[in-house]
Amino acid sequence: MKKKNFGRIIIYLLIVLFMVWILGPYIWTIISSISLPVELTAKPPHWIPRKPTLENYKKLLLLVGKYRVATAARSSLPRNLLYSLIISSITTLFCMILGSLSAYSFSRLRFRGKSFWFYLIFGSQLLPFVVLAIPLYITLARLRMLDKLGTLIFLYVSFTLPFVIWLMKNYFDMIPKDIEDAALIDGCTPIGALFRVVLPVCSPGLVATGIFAFLGAWNEFFLALIFMSRTQTVTLSVATLVFGWTHKSDLPLIATGAVIASFPPVLLALIFQKFIVRGLTAGALKG
Amino acid sequence: MLQSLRESYSKPQSPLFAFSLVFPSLLVILILIVYPLAYSFVLGFGKVGANFRGYEFIGVQNYIKVITDKFVWHSFLVTLEWVAGVTVLLQLAGLGGALLLDTNVRGKSIFRALLLVPWAVPPVANGIIWLSIYNKNYGALNGLLYQLGIIKEYNIAWLETPSLAILSVIIAQVWKWSPFATLMILAALQSIPDELYEVARIDGAGIIQRFRFITLPLLLPTLLILILLNLVWSLNAFGLIYALTQGGPGNATKVIAYHIWKQTFSAAADFGGGAAMSYIVLFISIMITLLYSRAAKTARVQF
Numbered sequence: 156m157k158k159k160n161f162g163r164i165i166i167y168l169l170i171v172l173f174m175v176w177i178l179g180p181y182i183w184t185i186i187s188s189i190s191l192p193v194e195l196t197a198k199p200p201h202w203i204p205r206k207p208t209l210e211n212y213k214k215l216l217l218l219v220g221k222y223r224v225a226t227a228a229r230s231s232l233p234r235n236l237l238y239s240l241i242i243s244s245i246t247t248l249f250c251m252i253l254g255s256l257s258a259y260s261f262s263r264l265r266f267r268g269k270s271f272w273f274y275l276i277f278g279s280q281l282l283p284f285v286v287l288a289i290p291l292y293i294t295l296a297r298l299r300m301l302d303k304l305g306t307l308i309f310l311y312v313s314f315t316l317p318f319v320i321w322l323m324k325n326y327f328d329m330i331p332k333d334i335e336d337a338a339l340i341d342g343c344t345p346i347g348a349l350f351r352v353v354l355p356v357c358s359p360g361l362v363a364t365g366i367f368a369f370l371g372a373w374n375e376f377f378l379a380l381i382f383m384s385r386t387q388t389v390t391l392s393v394a395t396l397v398f399g400w401t402h403k404s405d406l407p408l409i410a411t412g413a414v415i416a417s418f419p420p421v422l423l424a425l426i427f428q429k430f431i432v433r434g435l436t437a438g439a440l441k442g
Numbered sequence: 443m444l445q446s447l448r449e450s451y452s453k454p455q456s457p458l459f460a461f462s463l464v465f466p467s468l469l470v471i472l473i474l475i476v477y478p479l480a481y482s483f484v485l486g487f488g489k490v491g492a493n494f495r496g497y498e499f500i501g502v503q504n505y506i507k508v509i510t511d512k513f514v515w516h517s518f519l520v521t522l523e524w525v526a527g528v529t530v531l532l533q534l535a536g537l538g539g540a541l542l543l544d545t546n547v548r549g550k551s552i553f554r555a556l557l558l559v560p561w562a563v564p565p566v567a568n569g570i571i572w573l574s575i576y577n578k579n580y581g582a583l584n585g586l587l588y589q590l591g592i593i594k595e596y597n598i599a600w601l602e603t604p605s606l607a608i609l610s611v612i613i614a615q616v617w618k619w620s621p622f623a624t625l626m627i628l629a630a631l632q633s634i635p636d637e638l639y640e641v642a643r644i645d646g647a648g649i650i651q652r653f654r655f656i657t658l659p660l661l662l663p664t665l666l667i668l669i670l671l672n673l674v675w676s677l678n679a680f681g682l683i684y685a686l687t688q689g690g691p692g693n694a695t696k697v698i699a700y701h702i703w704k705q706t707f708s709a710a711a712d713f714g715g716g717a718a719m720s721y722i723v724l725f726i727s728i729m730i731t732l733l734y735s736r737a738a739k740t741a742r743v744q745f
Contacts, residue, residue: 163547170542174553177539180617181559183582184571196580198596199589257467264460272468279475283678283727285702286720289713290481291474292706296494313474316467345459374564376681381707392566396685399570406574413570417563424562428555435622436629 181417187410188212195406211411232415235394240419242304242390243372246311250319250368251361253312258323259349263332273324276317284314284377292381302383307390310382311372318371319364322434326360327353363434366427370420391416485717504718514719516693517701520608521677524697527612528619528679529672533665535616536623543624544631554628557621565618569685572614576600576686601687604694611686611695615679623668630664631657666738673730677723698723 186204187195188211194201215232260266261273291310292301300306334356335348343351354361379390389397395416399409424431486505489498508514543553563571575582578599587593600610634657642652680699683689689696689704696704698719706716 166542166545166547170547170553173539173542174556176535176617177557177560177621180571180575181563183575187574187582199585200580200582253467253470256463260460260463264457264463266457266460266464269460272464275476276467276471279471281674281727281731282475282479283699283720283723284680285678285699285706285716286482286724287475287478289706289716289720290478290485293485293490293494293713294478294481309470310474313470316471317475320467370562374566376564376566376684377703380684381703392564392681395564395570396566399566399573399685403573406577406580409570410574413567413574416570417567420562420564421559424558425555428558431558432554432625432629435625 181421184410184413187407188414190407192405192407211408212415214408215411215415232391232394232398232412235389235391236415238304238389239373239391242308242311243369245308246315246372247365247368249308249312250315251365254316254319254323254364255349255354255361257316257320258327259345259353261320262324262327263335264345277321280317280321288378288381295382307379307383310378311375314378315368315371319368322364322367323360326357326364330356359430360434362427363430366423366431367434370423373420482717482720485714486721487718488714490713500714504714505722508715508718508722513693513696514698514701517696517698520693520695521697521699523608524612524679524695525673525676527609528615528676529669531612531616532619532623532672533669535620536627536668537665539620539624540627540631543628554625557624559621560618561621563618565681566685568614568618569682572610572617573601573686576610578602602691604691607687607691607694611683614686615676615682618682619672623672626664626668627661630661634660663738666734670731670734670738673734674727677727677730 186202189207189209190201190204191206191208191210194204194206261269295301295306330353335343335352338348338352339345374392375390376392376396379393383389383393395412398412402408484497487499487501488504489500490496491498539557543550560568578584578601579596581596581600583600584593584596584598587598588596598606601607638656639652642656647655678699679697680703683695683697683700684703687695689700702716702719702723705712705719
């Protein structure tokens with residue numbers, strides 16, 4: 156009995172250690188963001204701030220003081236936040252509409268070359284981004300479509316769609332066909348069956364897929380850097396980094412930037428954690 | 443035409459209807475994925491003029507230039523270090539975390555939920571977080587080592603020392619992705635029926651034997667998928683390295699994706715060379731995937 160208790164204590168200790176590794180860096184960033192610079196430059200730093208302050212958040216979000224993002228004079232984090240919000244929301248909307256129609260067709264209906272098209276879509280997920288970025292850059296530059304909000308959304312939709320279709324098809328495949336057959340017999344069209352029966356039944360899957368699409372667009376950096384580099388309409392990702400480099404030595408300030416950029420995705424992930432965990436692991440168990 | 447389309451919509455199983463649902467997505471994907479893929483192939487054998495106008499066919503010159511460039515080879519070596527480091531450490535962290543959370547401890551669901559924090563953090567924010575932790579003058583890592591009495595003064599430049607920089611970047615990447623690995627492996631662990639362990643225990647199998655003959659083989663398919671995803675993803679990793687080291691110090695962390703970006707978009711505006719290099723990366727990814735799926739098949743049979 157004693158030996159068992161000892162084992163349990165060891166397991167708990169190891170779990171605590173693992174969680175410190177997982178959460179430590181982020182918690183430290185939050186602590187840094189509410190510290191005064193002197194507390195962090197102390198040796199060793201004050202792990203718990205003696206005078207916590209929200210000054211940095213005021214500077215960045217309410218634009219108190221002169222901390223503006225350096226890329227463009229009129230650019231500011233709230234503005235970048237808004238751009239990221241708009242871009243990510245529209246991307247998610249388009250992905251969900253186009254994705255659910257396609258996934259339904261791939262899961263339930265029959266047409267010529269279905270498996271070919273499906274593998275084409277599936278395979279495109281494994282492509283290195285740079286292969287596509289170079290020709291797209293040249294084409295878009297010729298068409299004078301660089302540095303446009305719509306262009307970035309279009310790019311995000313196309314790069315997110317394959318994953319969305321694949322994930323949604325997995326969800327649709329799990330739903331027994333009898334449910335919609337009943338609706339079809341009652342005179343429902345396939346589209347009606349999709350919207351009235353299939354989509355409501357797999358709404359947890361839809362939530363997960365929507366969040367993946369949103370987070371993907373919100374967190375994306377490479378394309379935003381290349382295609383939106385010369386405007387004030389940079390996304391929060393790009394702005395946060397430029398900002399972080401400009402104020403490299405002001406640790407509390409850049410930590411605040413990191414917290415602001417990561418707050419929406421982290422919050423979403425925690426609120427919808429059940430759906431996300433299920434969505435993430437659905438693929439693993441199928442393979 | 444319209445009439446037949448309308449009719450096809452009312453018939454549940456019409457192929458035209460089925461295809462029309464897929465068509466918009468396919469169009470988007472064809473324009474933005476298949477077309478650039480083809481264009482990139484053409485670019486690899488040519489030269490683009492000023493202001494993106496014109497195209498001159500120059501044969502395999504781009505490829506020759508790339509293959510004989512020692513910086514490219516250096517980047518591939520760095521990429522190898524990076525991919526291997528990330529993949530190995532991620533599997534270890536994921537397996538360790540999953541085994542711990544698979545025990546019947548209290549608060550398991552809370553731990554699992556909190557795992558999503560690093561997973562959700564944007565790569566750029568991840569960069570900033572570790573930029574501040576690794577800061578040589580005021581960073582938390584030197585602070586922690588100082589606090590614990592391991593170092594006497596702040597003298598470790600984590601990101602500025604060539605031999606340490608790659609390891610530092612690898613650890614930052616592993617931090618972000620270990621929750622994903624943990625969750626995947628945990629799900630696979632939970633799908634193993636308890637009866638198997640029960641039977642093995644009755645037969646006198648110890649904890650190590652149970653792990654070796656039940657857990658590991660049943661975990662293998664998941665581990666193999668994870669490794670493949672890690673390989674392909676880390677081959678493309680850009681944001682974190684851009685944020686933390688910009689390929690430096692020297693070229694110590696210049697992975698191939700970063701090198702291509704630098705050559706094409708930042709330094710030389712060499713689109714042909716960039717396209718050639720990116721096709722080499724594409725070729726490597728495809729080879730990895732193919733070799734891998736074959737190896738995975740044999741491995742599954744052997745266990």
